[in-house]
Amino acid sequence: MDQDPKTTRALNFFAAQMVSISKSGIIQLIILSLFILGGLYALIVQIIEGHIVTGMRDNVVWGIYIVNFIFFIGISYAGALISGILHLLGVPWRTPIIRIAEIITVISTIIGPAYILLCMGRLDRLDHLALYGRIQSPIIWDVLAITTYLIGSIIFLYLASIRDLALLRDYPFKSKWRHKVYKFLALDFNGTAKQNRYLERGLNIMSAIIIPLAILVHSVLAWIFGMTLRPGWHSTIFAPYFVVAAVFSGTGVLIIAMWVFRKYYHLEAYITKIHFNYLGIILMILGALYGYFTFSEYLTSWYGSETWEMEVLYRLFDVNEYWWLFFFAAIVGVLLPIIVILIPRFRNINSITAVSAIAVLALWIKRYLIIIPTLETPLLPLQDMRTEYIHYSPTLIEWLLTFSGVALFCLLFFLFSKFIPIITVSKTDDRKDYSELRTLVMKRIMKRKLKEAQLKEFNKS
């Protein structure tokens, strides 16, 4: 395939990183593998001993497995909405971040539903879902929607990678397996006008489909709670609330991933402060929207003062129960990103990443607070119940499986980056538009500084 010198330079840069691994990289791989092994051990213990090894009991039947499921499906929005919307709008600065976003989507949509399997008591009956599942049950709709979403995300990632796969096919790698795999996946793409037309058509279709599909998936997930008549769940705003929370956390994870790969692969020339600033502003807007939804949700419950709703709220506001978690999830995790990104003095790459990490953690806790306190507040009075049946606390097994999920997420990301450039190489042609944008921004900054200097001079005189 013909390529310009810039693309060749970028390809050489990434191909060299794909075939090598540093000492620190090996150590990180070992650490991730240890976490995953810990998770495997926990899984074996859980299969042998049963769910008694978890903190879940008759009363609190959902624990951090479901929290993780919602969390991972949430962060999958990074690719679905961000890359989908940016592609459809043709935003010029999207190129360096779009691949990272798409990979986040695919990996998290694979890992998230695995937690549902961990939550199921009888895994040996999993086939019954396909054999006896009834389309009249919305729970099956959730399964269908997530499966459709996963396949759509994989197709979208693949389509967006074909140009790069074609470049990699023609690159002189030493290993033969790479050539074979790239040759198979590149679909004989060599950049003809017809091929480009077909590819663009496919990308446009997938970008347009993936957005409503992602909204549908998270809405169905939210309705599982919203349509259940329990305090803290039975809410009409849960679907949009979940969607906003998902995009918020997805953007947060995208910023963290950008920061990690920028450091690890030295991508300072590709992922610049402008990308962090733009995504930071998106994060700030989403944070404000999410904060508004949170405020509205709790205000409505509190003002109505319905007995059972108040039972849950009392737990959330009780310093001996969930107050500090609630404070972090609903106040710190929302306000801090807004303040740091809003004030230019605080805004830099590291601070934006730090507040993104805080927002992501806050959203994990928020999902915990949606599920656990409600289940700990049953509608029927409990008599002669043991404490562990009423109060849920995750066990070591659950934590091991949770951390192994996060480790698997990181490991798969790392493996992806060794197979395909983490930044779209073929799209680096677009950098012409991108550099124009950069010049425009720089001009504006210079103009503002000049005005400030003139104002200072004027005040002095």
Add this chain to the structure above:
Amino acid sequence: MNMRYRNFLLIIIIALFSNSALLAQSDKKKTTKIRVEYFNKNNTTEYLLLTLRIKEDRYIPFEDATVLIYSVGDTSNVLLDKVVSNYKGEAKFYISDDPLIFRDSTGQMTFEAEYVGDDQIKSDKESISIKKVNMEVSFFQKDTVKYIEVSVNEMAFDDQKSPLSDMEIKLSVKGTFSNLKFADEKTDENGKVIFEFPITMPGDTIGNLTIVSKIEDNDVYGNIESEGEINWGVIVPLAPEKHRGLGDTDAPLWMVYTLIILLSAVWFHYIYVIFLFFKIKMARKAI
């Protein structure tokens, strides 16, 4: 201060301290309390309910304590079983027709529950003597009036029945979480008591009711409970309230069709995009 007074004061202080030291030593062992109650349900299930408490800063349920149950005879005690208390400090010993259980000529049985203690916990024992009672709940109707009859008889050693008079009977109707008491009266010289059935009493969807008759905490006979079922209650139809959950399988058909159409549209586009893959491949070959 006078020397004599000083010595006297010193002796008192030493005595006080040594006494409190002794007390402290004896206080090291935690005290326990055993309570034994007898229950007879429907004339078929008899058991002793043992409730154990241990003193920490206050009395709390004593979990995992092993208690020995003896049958107390004329000359010696016979060990019947060992039971272990649960998290509520409770343990049950079911009374069977075990020949080891001693009954005197009046039919009275005496049991002793003993917690043997250890280095840190004091032992305790408690005994109970009981006589077996048979209590029957029956129903009859005279003209249009409906009645509940409860008969109470003492069971002798040879299972001979003799009526028990002046026994306080409490009548209640069984509920989901607890029983609702509606009458109490004492038995006559025939060991019987008759209650008029309250015709406004709500039953289930076909009017079924469970009437529970109880003798509570009797010094000689313990706790006796018998049940009788009758369909005299007011029929209460199931509440017509209906709601759907996402786990139910009764979603409206229009929603099912909409979902199928939407997902089919999405999958049609997937298939089309996969078809485009082939077209991309073909476009290369055509050059």
